[in-house]
Amino acid sequence: MSRSVLTIILPLALLLQGQVGSRAETWAISAEDVSSVRVEKAARRLLLLDENGRPLRIINGIQLGGDPVGAKHFEGDERTPEGRYVIDYANPSSSYHLSLHISYPAPRDRAFAESLGASPGGQIFIHGQPNSLESGRMVGDWTDGCIALSNQEIEELWELVPDGTPIEIVN
Known part of the structure; x- marks a missing residue:
């Protein structure tokens, strides 16, 4: 079997077997290959x-806001937003290793919160673990609405996800 056929078949076979996303994936991808990010909270x-919606990399075990069920509506609700946004800038000076900012709140989020006299909140990021944590990971869902990864995982995303990349967050 040719190498190019294996390059297509192996990731598909792993995906069907539920193996894609283990932290030991072996095929290389570049920033040019990544068209969007999808977060599946549940x-x-x-x-x-990729540009056809096929997974290039899956990271399992993400950590969310302290109250992860349902969409973010208000500042302080400890929920991670749901909807379509953009990774709009990278923050190398984050308190959580590295971070990628998500363009929440969208106008619809702001309008909903304001219709109820509340702030929608903001400062939602995909980030690593707290800089004060010497090693390992925090346990459970602990952010105020962000998406936390291991430091190694955020370093990989830092290289693969440029500003302007669309992100969809679903339950």
Whole structure:
């Protein structure tokens, strides 16, 4: 079997067997390959997708806001937003290793919160673990609405996800 056929078949076979997303994936991808990001909150996973919506990389075990069920509506609700946004800038000076900013709140989020006399909140990021944590990971869902990864995982995203990349966050 040719090498190019294996390059297509192996990731598909792994995906069907549920093996894609283990932290030991072996095929290389570049920033040019990544067209969008998808976060599946209930499945606790983040996917880097190609232009056809096929997964290039799956990161399992993401950590969310302290009250992860449902969409973010108000500042302080500890929920991670749901909807379509953009990764609009990278923050190398984050308190959480590295971070990628998500363009929440969108106008619809702001309008909903303001209709109820509340602030929608903001400062939602995909980020690593707290800089004060010497090693390992925090346990459980602990952010104020952000999406937390291991430091190694955010370093990989830092290289693969440029500003302007669309992100969809679903339950």
